[in-house]
Amino acid sequence: MASWEDNVRKVVPYVPGEQPKEKNIIKLNTNENPYGPSKRVLEKAVELEKLKLYPDPAASELVETIANYHGLNNNQVFVGVGSDDVLAMAFMTFFNSGKKLLFPDITYSFYDVWAELFNIPYEQIPVDCDFRIKAADYYKDNGGVIFPNPNAPTGIAEPLSFVRDILDHNKDVIVIVDEAYVDFGGESALPLIDEYDNLLVVRTYSKSRSMAGLRIGYAMGNERLIKYLNDVKYSYNSYTMNMPSIILGKESILDDEYFKETVNKVIDTREWFKGEIEKLGFSCPPSAANFLFMTHSRLSAKEIFETAKANKIYVRYFNKPRIDNHLRVTIGTREEMETFLELLKSIV
Numbered sequence: 551m552a553s554w555e556d557n558v559r560k561v562v563p564y565v566p567g568e569q570p571k572e573k574n575i576i577k578l579n580t581n582e583n584p585y586g587p588s589k590r591v592l593e594k595a596v597e598l599e600k601l602k603l604y605p606d607p608a609a610s611e612l613v614e615t616i617a618n619y620h621g622l623n624n625n626q627v628f629v630g631v632g633s634d635d636v637l638a639m640a641f642m643t644f645f646n647s648g649k650k651l652l653f654p655d656i657t658y659s660f661y662d663v664w665a666e667l668f669n670i671p672y673e674q675i676p677v678d679c680d681f682r683i684k685a686a687d688y689y690k691d692n693g694g695v696i697f698p699n700p701n702a703p704t705g706i707a708e709p710l711s712f713v714r715d716i717l718d719h720n721k722d723v724i725v726i727v728d729e730a731y732v733d734f735g736g737e738s739a740l741p742l743i744d745e746y747d748n749l750l751v752v753r754t755y756s757k758s759r760s761m762a763g764l765r766i767g768y769a770m771g772n773e774r775l776i777k778y779l780n781d782v783k784y785s786y787n788s789y790t791m792n793m794p795s796i797i798l799g800k801e802s803i804l805d806d807e808y809f810k811e812t813v814n815k816v817i818d819t820r821e822w823f824k825g826e827i828e829k830l831g832f833s834c835p836p837s838a839a840n841f842l843f844m845t846h847s848r849l850s851a852k853e854i855f856e857t858a859k860a861n862k863i864y865v866r867y868f869n870k871p872r873i874d875n876h877l878r879v880t881i882g883t884r885e886e887m888e889t890f891l892e893l894l895k896s897i898v
């Protein structure tokens with residue numbers, strides 16, 4: 551190794567779900583929403599002739615629209631390039647005590663990657679045998695807490711009382727609730743941000759808003775938290791939000807009817823599909839997300855994953871302890887799920 555390599559930051563990167571180049575596939579592997587953005591968003595795309603200009607570094611129109619939608623002030627909202635960017639900024643901004651950041655062992659697999667990248671000590675706390683996070687495990691001294699609610703890849707949502715319990719026992723650190731999937735049936739911690747100035751709630755456009763390709767995420771919390779996040783952002787890259795994200799992101803929020811309609815379609819399809827796979831002997835925890843975390847007592851998840859792929863159906867398989875006989879299956883359209891169901895029937 552050349553000597554300069556001694557001083558390179560060496561990390562084990564996060565592995566995103568596969569984005570296949572193959573045509574005519576059924577893609578149920580990265581929790582996208584099959585319905586696409588509202589027509590209003592697509593119509594707004596014609597305004598993009600302004601691209602020669604720099605975008606508004608504060609993304610004010612988008613921030614204001616999101617703030618109004620949630621009944622907040624503009625200074626309670628921070629926007630970023632997908633919630634991955636928002637979360638990475640939050641890790642950089644808030645977890646600097648030198649104490650361990652706490653999060654579940656079965657959860658979004660980017661948390662440990664950011665912790666490693668930013669040299670944040672951390673502890674992954676085992677969820678119980680039903681994959682539930684136990685609030686009491688988070689009562690100990692720590693440098694911060696983060697968890698998704700609903701959790702991923704399990705889909706399990708904990709009630710607001712659970713979040714409050716964690717907050718009541720963690721008043722001196724920042725607690726981040728990653729609500730990437732909350733619109734599909736979870737209970738949001740947003741009503742608690744006025745009561746707890748150390749709570750940051752993070753959302754994304756990638757799932758319920760069906761706009762994963764645009765990359766928009768946002769955080770909501772006390773104005774001091776948001777100011778600290780903005781200070782870090784402006785010390786790194788002032789123009790994180792590109793002009794299409796600002797214009798089209800705003801338009802998506804304005805078409806609430808379409809948003810609710812497509813989210814409800816996903817929920818209906820999820821519940822129907824869950825009932826059908828249970829008849830085939832699969833089981834999965836109750837999901838409040840746009841995916842199911844399914845397992846079968848007799849069949850190998852890895853083999854189903856491979857057979858599905860050979861049939862041009864992509865689902866997610868994690869080769870990790872405790873979950874290596876589960877599949878995480880995104881809820882696609884009813885037709886896509888019917889095709890997958892037929893395949894499962896033939897396998898069973």
Ligand code: PMP
Nearest residue numbers: 632633634658698702730754756
């Ligand atoms: N949080 C969780 C729990 C997720 O599953 C994902 C999706 N990979 C994200 C955050 C990031 O989503 P995005 O960057 O597309 O907003």
